[in-house]
Amino acid sequence: FCQSLLHTVFPPELRFASIKLFHRIFSYFSSYCYYDITEIDGVNTNELYNAVQLYLSSSASISGTRLSLTRGLNSSSITFGLSNNDRLTDTFNNVTVEWEHIVTQRQSQTFSWRPLPEEKRGFTLRVRKKNKQLVLNSYLDYVMETASELRRKNQDRLLYTNSRGGSLDSRGHPWESVPFKHPSTFDTLAMDAEKKSEIIADLMDFANGEAFYQKTGRAWKRGYLLYGPPGTGKSSMIAAMANYLGYDIYDLELTEVNTNSELRKLLMKTSSKSIIVIEDIDCSINLTNRNKNNGGGGGGSRKHTYDAVSPPGGDDGGGNTITLSGLLNFTDGLWSCCGSERIFVFTTNHIEKLDPALLRSGRMDMHIHMSYCSFQSLKILLRNYLGFDESDLGEEVLAELEAVVVDAAMTPADVSEVLIKNRRDKRKAVAEVVEALKVRAERNRMRLKSEVDDEEQEKRALDSDKEGCEEKGDHNVEDADDEKIH
Ligand SMILES: Nc1ncnc2c1ncn2[C@@H]1O[C@H](COP(=O)(O)OP(=O)(O)OP(=O)(O)O)[C@@H](O)[C@H]1O
Ligand SMILES: [Mg+2]
Structure with missing residues (x-):
C-alpha cells in the first residue's frame, strides 16, 4: 500500500532523487x-x-x-x-x-x-x-x-608462429597460435642424467631468478644453443622445456621475416614467460660475420658490418634484408628487454658454421650438445617404450648393449623407430635393437678401418713422392757438382 501510495503521490523524478539522496546519506555514514x-x-x-x-x-x-x-x-x-x-x-x-x-x-x-x-x-x-x-x-x-x-x-601451452609473413591479423598481431600439446618431458627425454639435471637446475634458477637478475642489473632472459646431428632430440628438448616451465613457444621462421624492423616488431609482440625458438639457424640466415674495410671515401674507418641474408633462391636482389646484427639486437639489444622472463633457444646441426658473435656468453649462455645414444639414454628409451628396467633386460643383454652402443652412433630417433616397430613383442624389440646396434657398429668400424687404410695409403704415397723428390734433388745437387767440376 505504502509503495503504491509512494508511486501515486510522488512523481518519478522526485522518487529517483530521494533514492539517490538516501544512498548518499547511507554511504556517508557507512x-x-x-x-x-x-x-x-x-x-x-x-x-x-x-x-x-x-x-x-x-x-x-x-x-x-x-x-x-x-x-x-x-x-x-x-x-x-x-x-x-x-x-x-x-x-x-x-x-x-x-x-x-x-x-x-x-x-x-x-x-x-x-x-x-x-x-x-x-x-x-x-x-x-x-x-x-x-x-x-x-x-x-x-x-x-x-x-x-x-x-x-x-x-595448455600455445605455439605461435609467424608463418603469415609480415601480415597482421584483425587484432594487429603478427603471430598465429595453436594449442601446443607436445608430450615430451624431461622424463621421456633420453640423455645423460647429469646433463639433464644440470639443464633442469639452470631452468629453475632462471624461472625463480627475478630478484637475482634485478640485483645484477641484467635483463631477465637466457639463451640456449642446442646443437647436434638430426634426430637427437633438439626439438623434443624445447618441448620439454616449455612443458616444464609452463611457457608458451614462439617458433620464429626467419625466412618469413623481411627486415630487421619486422623482426623487432615480432619480438615486441611476444609475451613474457615464453620461449623464442629459431630452429636450424645455420640454414635460415647467412651467419657470416665479415670485417669489411670501408675504405673508399667513407671516412676511412674500419666498420664491422654483417652480411645481409640472401633469399633462399640465391637471388641477391631480393627483399630479405635481415642481418646478423639485426638478429643479435633481437636477442641481446635494448629491445630484447621489452618484456621479461624470456628464453631464446637456437638449434643447429652445424655449430661450426655459426659466427662466434652469436655464440658468446650472454647471447647463448648454455651450449647443449645433443648427441648419439649413450648407454644411459638407451636405457631411458627402453624404459619409456617397453617399460623395461635393467632387471627386466638381464645382465647379458645389458653387457651386449653397452659394448656396441657407442660405436654404433645411432640417434635416439633411429633407436625409437626400431622400438616402435616392434613394440607388440617386447623381447623381439630388444633383440632387434641389439641387432641394429651391432650392424651399425660393425659398419662404422669397417668405415673407420677403410678410412685409416686410405689415410695410410695416402701417407705412403706422399712419403714415396717425397723420397723420389729427394733422390731427384740429390741428383740435381750431384749434377750441379758435376757441372762445377766440369
Ligand atoms: N633424446 C631423445 N629422447 C627421446 N626421444 C628422442 C630423442 N631424440 C629424438 N627422439 C625421438 O626422435 C624424434 C625426432 O626428434 P627431434 O625432432 O627432437 O630431433 P631433432 O634433434 O630436433 O632433429 P632435427 O635436427 O632434424 O630437427 C622425436 O619424435 C623423438 O620421439
Ligand atoms: Mg628439430
Whole structure:
C-alpha cells in the first residue's frame, strides 16, 4: 500500500532523487566503500571481471558451499567460481575484503553492435574506507597478476608462429597460435642424467631468478644453443622445456621475416614467460660475420658490418634484408628487454658454421650438445617404450648393449623407430635393437678401418713422392757438382 501510495503521490523524478539522496546519506555514514566490476563495460568485455573470476577460483577452497565449475576451450583443467549472489572473503596484507557475485536479468535488449548476454553479471568488492588506497594501489594488481599466472597454469601451452609473413591479423598481431600439446618431458627425454639435471637446475634458477637478475642489473632472459646431428632430440628438448616451465613457444621462421624492423616488431609482440625458438639457424640466415674495410671515401674507418641474408633462391636482389646484427639486437639489444622472463633457444646441426658473435656468453649462455645414444639414454628409451628396467633386460643383454652402443652412433630417433616397430613383442624389440646396434657398429668400424687404410695409403704415397723428390734433388745437387767440376 505504502509503495503504491509512494508511486501515486510522488512523481518519478522526485522518487529517483530521494533514492539517490538516501544512498548518499547511507554511504556517508557507512564505513565501507563498494566497487562494481561488471562483465561488460560498454560494449567491451571487462578484463578485470575475468581476472577476478579466475582469481577467486583459486580461493575456492577457503569458503563457499556452492560453486560453479567451468572448463575453458583449450584448457585441460576445471576451474571453480562463485555462484549467483554468493559471497567470499579474502585477506590481503592483513586487510579483509569481501567479494559478491551479482547476477541480474537484463531488462530489455537495448540496441548494441553485438548480442549481449541475457544476464548482467558483476562482482562487487566491499572494502573498509580506510583500506581504499591499498586496494586501489596494490590489491587489484595482485588479483590481475595471480589471475594471469593461473590462466597460464590451467591452460595448455600455445605455439605461435609467424608463418603469415609480415601480415597482421584483425587484432594487429603478427603471430598465429595453436594449442601446443607436445608430450615430451624431461622424463621421456633420453640423455645423460647429469646433463639433464644440470639443464633442469639452470631452468629453475632462471624461472625463480627475478630478484637475482634485478640485483645484477641484467635483463631477465637466457639463451640456449642446442646443437647436434638430426634426430637427437633438439626439438623434443624445447618441448620439454616449455612443458616444464609452463611457457608458451614462439617458433620464429626467419625466412618469413623481411627486415630487421619486422623482426623487432615480432619480438615486441611476444609475451613474457615464453620461449623464442629459431630452429636450424645455420640454414635460415647467412651467419657470416665479415670485417669489411670501408675504405673508399667513407671516412676511412674500419666498420664491422654483417652480411645481409640472401633469399633462399640465391637471388641477391631480393627483399630479405635481415642481418646478423639485426638478429643479435633481437636477442641481446635494448629491445630484447621489452618484456621479461624470456628464453631464446637456437638449434643447429652445424655449430661450426655459426659466427662466434652469436655464440658468446650472454647471447647463448648454455651450449647443449645433443648427441648419439649413450648407454644411459638407451636405457631411458627402453624404459619409456617397453617399460623395461635393467632387471627386466638381464645382465647379458645389458653387457651386449653397452659394448656396441657407442660405436654404433645411432640417434635416439633411429633407436625409437626400431622400438616402435616392434613394440607388440617386447623381447623381439630388444633383440632387434641389439641387432641394429651391432650392424651399425660393425659398419662404422669397417668405415673407420677403410678410412685409416686410405689415410695410410695416402701417407705412403706422399712419403714415396717425397723420397723420389729427394733422390731427384740429390741428383740435381750431384749434377750441379758435376757441372762445377766440369
Ligand atoms: N633424446 C631423445 N629422447 C627421446 N626421444 C628422442 C630423442 N631424440 C629424438 N627422439 C625421438 O626422435 C624424434 C625426432 O626428434 P627431434 O625432432 O627432437 O630431433 P631433432 O634433434 O630436433 O632433429 P632435427 O635436427 O632434424 O630437427 C622425436 O619424435 C623423438 O620421439
Ligand atoms: Mg628439430
